[in-house]
Amino acid sequence: MQLQRLHQAQAQLVHTEKMSALGQLVSGVAHEINNPVTFINGNLNYLQEYTQNLLDLVDAYQAQCPDPTPALQALVQRSDLDFLRTDLPKILQSTRNGGDRIQAIVHSLRNFSRLDETGLKTVNVHEGLDSTLVILDHRLKSVDAHKHPITVVKNYGDLPAVTCHPGELNQVFMNLITNAIHALETAEIEAKTLTISTAAVLRDRVTLSIHDNGPGIPRAIRQRIFDPFFTTQPVGQGNGLGLFVSHQIIVQQHGGTLSCQVDDTGTTFAIELPLTPQSITASRYP
Numbered sequence: 001m002q003l004q005r006l007h008q009a010q011a012q013l014v015h016t017e018k019m020s021a022l023g024q025l026v027s028g029v030a031h032e033i034n035n036p037v038t039f040i041n042g043n044l045n046y047l048q049e050y051t052q053n054l055l056d057l058v059d060a061y062q063a064q065c066p067d068p069t070p071a072l073q074a075l076v077q078r079s080d081l082d083f084l085r086t087d088l089p090k091i092l093q094s095t096r097n098g099g100d101r102i103q104a105i106v107h108s109l110r111n112f113s114r115l116d117e118t119g120l121k122t123v124n125v126h127e128g129l130d131s132t133l134v135i136l137d138h139r140l141k142s143v144d145a146h147k148h149p150i151t152v153v154k155n156y157g158d159l160p161a162v163t164c165h166p167g168e169l170n171q172v173f174m175n176l177i178t179n180a181i182h183a184l185e186t187a188e189i190e191a192k193t194l195t196i197s198t199a200a201v202l203r204d205r206v207t208l209s210i211h212d213n214g215p216g217i218p219r220a221i222r223q224r225i226f227d228p229f230f231t232t233q234p235v236g237q238g239n240g241l242g243l244f245v246s247h248q249i250i251v252q253q254h255g256g257t258l259s260c261q262v263d264d265t266g267t268t269f270a271i272e273l274p275l276t277p278q279s280i281t282a283s284r285y286p
Helices: 003-062 068-077 081-113 125-135 166-185 221-223 242-253
Strands: 121-124 150-155 162-164 192-201 205-212 257-263 265-276
Touching: 003 081, 003 257, 068 081, 068 162, 081 125, 121 125, 125 166, 125 192, 125 205, 162 166, 166 205, 166 265, 221 257, 242 257
Parallel strands: 150 192
Antiparallel strands: 121 162, 192 205, 205 265, 257 265
16 A cells, blocks of 8 residues: 555656646747747738739739730740739738648647646636647648548537636546547557547536547456556556546546446547536645
C-alpha cells in the first residue's frame, strides 16, 4: 500500500511538472504565432482592396483605349491578363484561409490549456473536445499512401454548461483521443472511425464517450490500464501516465467516473461528470 501511494505521488509530481512546462510552451508559441498572423490577415484586407482597384483601372483603361499599340498588346499577352483576373482572387482567398486556419489553431491551443483560468469554471465541454480535435488534426489525416484517414463522427447532445477544471478536463480529452488515434493507426482496417458522443443524463450529470473501431485492448492487461507508469508502448514513446492521470482528474477532482469497455466493435472510454462537482478533494492532487 505504501509503495502504491509512492507511485501515485510520483506520477502526480511528474504530471504537474509536465503540465507546467506544457502551459509555458503553449503560451509562448501562441503569442509568437498570433502576432504575425494578425498582421498578415490585417494586410490581406488592404491587399484585396488594392488588387480590385487595379483590376478596375485596367478595365477602365481597356474601355477607353480599345486599340492598344502592338507593344502594349504583346505585354498583355505575356502577362496573361485573363488568367490573372481569375487566379489572383483565388490566391488571396487561399492565403486568407491559411491565416484563418493558423488563428483557429492558436485559439484552440489557448482554449485547450486554459492558461488564464484557475480553479473551477463553468464551461461548454464541446469547445474543449473541438479544440483537442483541431490540435490533433494532423494525426487524423493520412500521411502515408498505404494508410487511411480517420473519420471523426460527432454525436453531440444538448449539454448544459459543466463546472470543472477546464484545462485538466481538456487534458483528459487529449489523452483519450490520442490513445484512440494510436489504436486506429495500427489497425489493419480501411474504414477507421473515431466516434465522440455526449449526452445529458438525469438532471445533474453528463456523459461523454470516445469510441474507436480499432483492435481493442487485450483482456490480459485491461485491469492495469489505469495503473501509474503502465504502458504497452516502446521505451521513449509513452510514460504510462495518460490514463492514470485522466482517472485521477475525473474521479478525484471532479467526482465523476471513467470506465473502459472493449467489445467486437472496438474500445470505448466513457466519462460521467456531475454538472456541479460535490465530492472533490481539498487538494487538486492527493
